[in-house]
Amino acid sequence: MSFRPAFALASLLFACASSMAATLAINVGGERSLTTEQLLARPDVATIRVPNDVTFHRPMTYRAVPLRALLGITELPAGKELQVTASDGFVTHFSSKLLFGDAKKRAEPWLAIEPPDDPWPKTPGSGDIGPFYIVWIDPAASGVSSEQWPFKVDAIRIAPTLAARFPQIAVGKSVPANSPIRRGQTVFAAQCMVCHKLNGAGDASVGPDLNRPHNPTEYFQPWVLKSFIRDPKSIRAWPDMKMPAFDKNAISDSDLDAVIAYLGYMAKRRK
Structure with missing residues (x-):
């Protein structure tokens, strides 16, 4: 048996063993x-x-x-x-x-x-x-x-729960119960903290912290940030980019506005 067939067979067996x-x-x-x-x-x-x-x-x-x-x-x-x-x-x-x-x-x-x-x-x-x-x-x-x-x-x-473990993601008691900021915290925890941390809080490590050292609301205009979340590659793209696009089926317009309101609020509560 030549080297190449033997190597291919070994690779196949290794792949099977790894999968099993x-x-x-x-x-x-x-x-x-x-x-x-x-x-x-x-x-x-x-x-x-x-x-x-x-x-x-x-x-x-x-x-x-x-x-x-x-x-x-x-x-x-x-x-x-x-x-x-x-x-x-x-x-x-x-x-x-x-x-x-x-x-x-x-x-x-x-x-x-x-x-x-x-x-x-x-x-x-x-x-x-x-x-x-x-x-x-x-x-x-x-x-x-x-x-x-x-x-x-x-x-x-x-x-x-995330809120119990990471109080630094919570909004203040002065924020009204019906504020979009509170809704934004809920959506952010479900949709964004799967990849990102905020103020060092969270378990994921796919993307960067979204409040340290700067919050995206500080360097993106609102329309640019919305466009970036909807379709990241429409604003900035690179070969190893991992962030997916979030269409309206993933995040509604009202939920997206709430997330951005929450991010803007947290930009003033960097910890």
């Missing part, structure tokens, strides 16, 4: 680690069809297990949420209401598992998104946001 060795860490009352093989062998694994996949922007079919059954719990403790982390530094959170709300009409979360012998397509911006990906059936029923479809998932755990 993928593990998911779960801590919702007890730590456990599940491999791809173990997950695909579960009796509740099923083939599901996702009509409008957020990542691929088209219908997709997956081998998956129901997330609630995988967790094995029916509620989250008070003041806690489900934290989902990815190997690329992305971190998102699911509230108890999102996961365990009205059973008669709610979105259904599934953990999609990439089969070693049938890899998922690569995406233009993220490449390989496996081996684990949380997808939703009927996401609109529970108001699931575009940033609550995490891929490259490597760990799921119960954690205190």
